[in-house]
Amino acid sequence: MRPPVPAIGVIGAGAVGQTVSTLLMGAGWCRELLIASGSPTSAEALVADLEDMQQVLDASVLVRTAHPSQMGHCAAVVVCPRAKFTNTATADVRMAGRAANAPIVARLAHTLAGYTGTAIVVTNPVDVMTRLFAEISGSRQVYGLGSNTDTARYRLTLAHHLRVPVDAVDGQVIGEHGDDAVVCASSTRVGGLPVAVPFAEVRAELSARPRRINHGVGRARAGPAGAVLAALRAALGLTDGVIELCVNHDGRWRGIPLRFTAGQPTVCLPALDHGEAQRLLNADNKLRTAYDTLTPHLTEQEANPE
Numbered sequence: 001m002r003p004p005v006p007a008i009g010v011i012g013a014g015a016v017g018q019t020v021s022t023l024l025m026g027a028g029w030c031r032e033l034l035i036a037s038g039s040p041t042s043a044e045a046l047v048a049d050l051e052d053m054q055q056v057l058d059a060s061v062l063v064r065t066a067h068p069s070q071m072g073h074c075a076a077v078v079v080c081p082r083a084k085f086t087n088t089a090t091a092d093v094r095m096a097g098r099a100a101n102a103p104i105v106a107r108l109a110h111t112l113a114g115y116t117g118t119a120i121v122v123t124n125p126v127d128v129m130t131r132l133f134a135e136i137s138g139s140r141q142v143y144g145l146g147s148n149t150d151t152a153r154y155r156l157t158l159a160h161h162l163r164v165p166v167d168a169v170d171g172q173v174i175g176e177h178g179d180d181a182v183v184c185a186s187s188t189r190v191g192g193l194p195v196a197v198p199f200a201e202v203r204a205e206l207s208a209r210p211r212r213i214n215h216g217v218g219r220a221r222a223g224p225a226g227a228v229l230a231a232l233r234a235a236l237g238l239t240d241g242v243i244e245l246c247v248n249h250d251g252r253w254r255g256i257p258l259r260f261t262a263g264q265p266t267v268c269l270p271a272l273d274h275g276e277a278q279r280l281l282n283a284d285n286k287l288r289t290a291y292d293t294l295t296p297h298l299t300e301q302e303a304n305p306e
């Protein structure tokens with residue numbers, strides 16, 4: 001059977017880009033994979049590695065390097081570059097990449113101005129970078145990835161704490177993919193029943209888990225790449241379901257649950273209690289300030305859509 005998706009572009013051939021590309025090669029539902037990176041050497045090396053995989057598996061996916069300007073025809077692009085910088089932050093770790101990553105994301109958004117496919121932004125701080133990419137490119141289907149992984153980590157933590165199977169846990173984390181993420185405890189259900197959420201344990205694990213992964217294997221890759229594939233499948237209409245992604249929701253860019261039906265998203269925000277609503281407002285304000293103060297990190301050309 002002919003793969004349903006013609007082409008997908010992956011921009012950034014690091015830990016996330018490599019894992020996303022490997023998963024896409026294995027999944028076999030796109031015909032062509034286009035790879036761009038910060039250096040021709042890394043893009044070419046990833047393509048060579050993927051070609052080996054393609055031959056060994058007799059996979060049908062073709063892979064080649066391409067400049068982002070050659071990705072306009074792709075059904076989707078995955079935006080996962082990272083600038084070279086040393087992150088010394090001990091709190092708000094993702095936000096620390098703002099100044100370094102913003103010019104790269106802004107330049108890519110200019111390159112892909114008017115893009116009509118689906119863009120999945122991964123680069124941190126993801127909620128800010130998603131908005132930056134969307135506003136400069138003018139692209140209408142831009143989704144940021146983060147709350148979905150937070151939600152997965154929340155469910156795993158709760159299941160472990162309560163000694164229940166993770167399938168029994170239904171609950172979400174929304175807002176910022178960062179220190180001000182909002183745990184939707186009041187709507188969380190375990191086996192269909194409300195539950196006392198151990199906030200301190202959940203918050204500690206949401207912050208410690210990525211650090212442990214980074215410490216042990218260099219960078220988080222499998223979880224985020226899996227989330228990229230889930231987002232692509234939903235946004236490209238290959239599967240229906242709910243996934244937490246960063247979008248422009250009433251003028252605020254934040255992670256929220258979206259129900260995808262045949263590729264069309266509908267917001268399905270859980271009911272929030274007063275404290276959760278306040279925390280979401282705080283996260284919105286923090287993200288807005290982070291966005292509004294990006295300008296000093298961008299040249300005039302990078303900042304302004306043409």
Ligand SMILES: NC(=O)c1ccc[n+]([C@@H]2O[C@H](COP(=O)([O-])OP(=O)(O)OC[C@H]3O[C@@H](n4cnc5c(N)ncnc54)[C@H](O)[C@@H]3O)[C@@H](O)[C@H]2O)c1
Nearest residue numbers: 012013014015016037038081082122123124145146219224
């Ligand atoms: N949102 C999430 O849930 C999530 C999860 C994991 C990682 N991330 C973020 O994703 C980004 C990538 O992470 P990583 O671990 O793959 O980083 P990495 O350092 O392993 O790789 C970064 C890649 O970006 C490339 N690059 C640099 N400048 C580029 C440019 N101008 N154009 C194209 N490519 C360029 C580099 O050559 C490198 O291949 C980081 O910002 C990271 O914090 C987000």
